Amino acid sequence: MTAETRTPLLPARRSGRVKGLAKRFGTEEVWAKATAPVALLAIVILFSIASPRFFTAANLSGMLADSTIPVVLALGATFAVALAGIDLSLAATVALGSVTMGLAYQQGWPLIVCVLVAIATGVAVGAFNGVFVGWVRIPDFIVTLGTLSLVMGLALILSTGVPVQMREPALTFISTQSLFGIRYNILIAIGIAVILHVVLFHTRFGTHLLAVGDNADAAKAMGLKVARIKLAGYMLCGTMGGVAAVLLTSYIGSSQPAANTDYLLKAIAAVVLGGVSLFGGRATIIGPVLGAILLTFLQSGLTLLGVSAFYSPLVIGIVVIAAATLMRGRK
Amino acid sequence: MTDNTRSRSSFDNGATGAGDIKVEVRDVEKLFGSIVALRGANLTVRKGEVTAIVGDNGAGKSTLVKCLTGLYVPDGGEIIIDGEVAHFRNPDDAREGGIETVYQDLALSDQLSVWQNMFMSRELVRRVGPFKFLRRKEMKKQAKTLVEDLAVTVPSITNSVKRLSGGQRQAVAIARGVMWAKGMIILDEPTAALGLRETAQVEALIKRTVDQGQTVLIVSHNFEQVKRLSSQVWVMRAGQVVGGTRTVDVTNEELVGMVTGAIQLAG
Numbered sequence: 286m287t288a289e290t291r292t293p294l295l296p297a298r299r300s301g302r303v304k305g306l307a308k309r310f311g312t313e314e315v316w317a318k319a320t321a322p323v324a325l326l327a328i329v330i331l332f333s334i335a336s337p338r339f340f341t342a343a344n345l346s347g348m349l350a351d352s353t354i355p356v357v358l359a360l361g362a363t364f365a366v367a368l369a370g371i372d373l374s375l376a377a378t379v380a381l382g383s384v385t386m387g388l389a390y391q392q393g394w395p396l397i398v399c400v401l402v403a404i405a406t407g408v409a410v411g412a413f414n415g416v417f418v419g420w421v422r423i424p425d426f427i428v429t430l431g432t433l434s435l436v437m438g439l440a441l442i443l444s445t446g447v448p449v450q451m452r453e454p455a456l457t458f459i460s461t462q463s464l465f466g467i468r469y470n471i472l473i474a475i476g477i478a479v480i481l482h483v484v485l486f487h488t489r490f491g492t493h494l495l496a497v498g499d500n501a502d503a504a505k506a507m508g509l510k511v512a513r514i515k516l517a518g519y520m521l522c523g524t525m526g527g528v529a530a531v532l533l534t535s536y537i538g539s540s541q542p543a544a545n546t547d548y549l550l551k552a553i554a555a556v557v558l559g560g561v562s563l564f565g566g567r568a569t570i571i572g573p574v575l576g577a578i579l580l581t582f583l584q585s586g587l588t589l590l591g592v593s594a595f596y597s598p599l600v601i602g603i604v605v606i607a608a609a610t611l612m613r614g615r616k
Numbered sequence: 617m618t619d620n621t622r623s624r625s626s627f628d629n630g631a632t633g634a635g636d637i638k639v640e641v642r643d644v645e646k647l648f649g650s651i652v653a654l655r656g657a658n659l660t661v662r663k664g665e666v667t668a669i670v671g672d673n674g675a676g677k678s679t680l681v682k683c684l685t686g687l688y689v690p691d692g693g694e695i696i697i698d699g700e701v702a703h704f705r706n707p708d709d710a711r712e713g714g715i716e717t718v719y720q721d722l723a724l725s726d727q728l729s730v731w732q733n734m735f736m737s738r739e740l741v742r743r744v745g746p747f748k749f750l751r752r753k754e755m756k757k758q759a760k761t762l763v764e765d766l767a768v769t770v771p772s773i774t775n776s777v778k779r780l781s782g783g784q785r786q787a788v789a790i791a792r793g794v795m796w797a798k799g800m801i802i803l804d805e806p807t808a809a810l811g812l813r814e815t816a817q818v819e820a821l822i823k824r825t826v827d828q829g830q831t832v833l834i835v836s837h838n839f840e841q842v843k844r845l846s847s848q849v850w851v852m853r854a855g856q857v858v859g860g861t862r863t864v865d866v867t868n869e870e871l872v873g874m875v876t877g878a879i880q881l882a883g
C-alpha cells in the first residue's frame with residue numbers, strides 16, 4: 286500500500302487513502318486479528334505468575350501436544366464457518382473415524398490402510414453434509430445436527446460400544462516422541478495448518494470459498510458453482526475429523542466409540558476466538574490455531590492451579606460468548 | 617391487467633432487419649411461484665451499439681437481464697445470441713461467451729478486497745506441478761492499473777469492498793464488467809448511486825467500450841442518459857416489452873408516456 290507512488294496522487298485520492306488506513310487501525314478487524322494472540326500471551330503470563338510449574342519446557346511441550354486435536358478440529362470447523370455454515374457433527378465424526386479405523390485394524394489390515402480408512406470416513410461424512418447443505422439446501426445447522434446423531438449412532442452400532450486396542454508402536458510414536466522438544470502430533474497439526482493456509486489464500490478454491498460464505502448470490506452471479514464449493518468445504522471439514530480420529534487413536538492407543546462433545550465446543554470456540562466471521566466470508570488459519578492452543582492452555586492452567594475439571598466447560602463457554610460479543614460489530 | 621396486445625405491431629421498432637443482431641429475446645417468460653415477472657418479452661439488440669431498456673420499477677427489467685446472463689433459466693421462450701439459441705445454465709456460461717454483466721445489486725463480495733472481486737472466478741494462476749496457485753501480486757497490479765483508469769477513484773485495491781462508498785462500489789463492478797467483456801456488456805442501472813460528474817465519466821467509459829466494438833445493453837431510469845447514450849430503446853411494462861424505437865425518433869416526453877402507458881405509439 287505504501288509503495289504505490291508511481292502515479293501522481295490527487296488530493297482527494299490521498300485523503301481517501303489516509304482515511305482507509307485510519308479505519309483499518311481503529312476498529313473491529315483489529316479485534317478479530319488480535320484477540321487470540323493477545324489472549325494467549327495474557328494467559329501464559331498470568332499462569333506463569335500463578336504457578337512456577339506452568340512455564341517449564343515439559344509443561345509447555347505437553348500442553349502443545351494436548352492442543353493437537355483441538356487445533357485439527359478448529360482447522361476443519363474454520364472451513365464450515367467461513368462458508369457461513371457450521372458442522373455440528375465434527376466430534377461425532379472423530380468417534381466414527383476411530384471406530385472404522387479399529388474395525389479395519391481388527392481385519393488385520395496394514396496400519397497405513399487403517400489410517401486411510403479413518404480419514405476416508407471423515408471425507409464421507411463431510412460429503413454427506415455438503416450434499417445436503419449444497420444441493421438439498423437444508424440449513425447447515427439442521428443437516429449437521431442430524432448427521433451428529435446419525436454418525437454417533439453408527440459409531441456405537443459398528444463398535445457395539447467396545448473400544449479396539451491398537452498398541453502399534455508406529456501409531457503411538459507420533460503421540461509420544463518429539464522433535465526438538467515438540468511432539469510429532471502437534472507438528473503434524475501445524476503442517477496441516479500450513480497447507481490449509483495455502484489452500485485458503487493462494488488457490489482459487491480458497492477465494493471462492495470465502496466469496497460463497499460472504500454472499501452466495503453474488504458468488505453465483507459471478508459464475509461460481511456454489512453447491513460444489515460448499516461440498517468441498519464440508520469435505521475438508523470432515524477430513525479434519527478423520528485426521529483427528531487417527532491422532533486420537535494414536536494418543537489413547539484404542540478406538541473411541543463415544544463422541545466427546547467437548548471437542549466440538551472447543552473447535553467452534555477456537556474459530557470464534559480466531560476471529561473468523563460467523564457470518565462467513567472472512568477467515569484466517571493462524572487465528573483458529575492460536576484459539577485452540579489458547580483454550581487448551583487455559584484448561585491445563587486451571588487444572589494446574591487445582592481448579593476442578595468440572596469448571597472447564599463453564600470457562601470455555603464464558604470465553605466463547607465474550608469473544609463473540611467482542612466481534613459482534615463485524616458485518 | 618395492463619395488457620396491450622396491439623403494442624408490438626404498432627411500434628416501428630427500427631431494430632428489425634437492419635445491421636447485425638447480437639441478441640434476440642423471443643417470448644421469454646419467467647415465473648416466481650404465482651408471480652409472473654416476464655410474460656413473453658421480445659426485443660433485439662444490435663451488435664456494436666448501445667441498446668437501452670426503460671420501464672417502471674417491477675416491470676421485469678432485472679429479471680430479463682438475469683435470464684440473458686443465465687442466472688435465471690427462462691420458463692418459456694428463446695434467447696438467441698449471435699444467431700444461435702443460447703442455453704445458459706448459469707452465469708459462467710454467459711461469461712465464457714464474452715458477455716459480462718453489472719447487476720443492479722452489483723454482485724460484490726463485501727468482505728473480499730477490490731482486486732479479489734475484480735478477478736472473481738477469473739483469477740490468474742501459476743502452475744506448479746499438479747497445483748495452481750494464485751498470482752496475487754500480478755492481479756493486484758493489473759487491478760490497480762484498471763481502476764486508475766476509472767471515473768470514480770477507489771482508495772486502495774487491497775481494501776475490502778464493504779469499506780467503499782456506493783459510488784465506489786458501483787465503479788468496481790463496472791470496471792470488472794468492462795475488463796472481462798468480450799463482445800457484450802449488460803449494465804443494470806449502473807449509474808444509480810453516482811453523482812453528475814461520475815455519471816458523465818461512466819457514460820464516457822460506456823462510449824469508449826462501444827467504440828472498441830462491444831455491444832452494450834443498459835437498463836436505466838434516466839431518460840436523459842438514454843437519449844445521450846443509446847441508439848435503440850425498448851420500453852418494458854408489467855413483464856412485457858411494450859414497444860421499441862430508434863432513440864433519435866423519440867423525445868423525453870414520449871419516453872415518459874411510453875413507460876407510464878399514457879402513450880401507446882412512438883414517433
Ligand SMILES: Nc1ncnc2c1ncn2[C@@H]1O[C@H](COP(=O)(O)OP(=O)(O)O)[C@@H](O)[C@H]1O
Pocket residue numbers: 648651652653671672673674675676677678679680
Ligand atoms: N427472485 C424473485 N422472487 C420473486 N419475485 C421476484 C423475484 N425477482 C423479481 N421478482 C418480481 O418480479 C417482478 C419484476 O422484478 P424486476 O425484474 O426486479 O423489475 P425491475 O428490474 O424492472 O424493477 C417484480 O414484481 C418482482 O417483485
Ligand SMILES: [Mg+2]
Pocket residue numbers: 677678679720804
Ligand atoms: Mg431492476
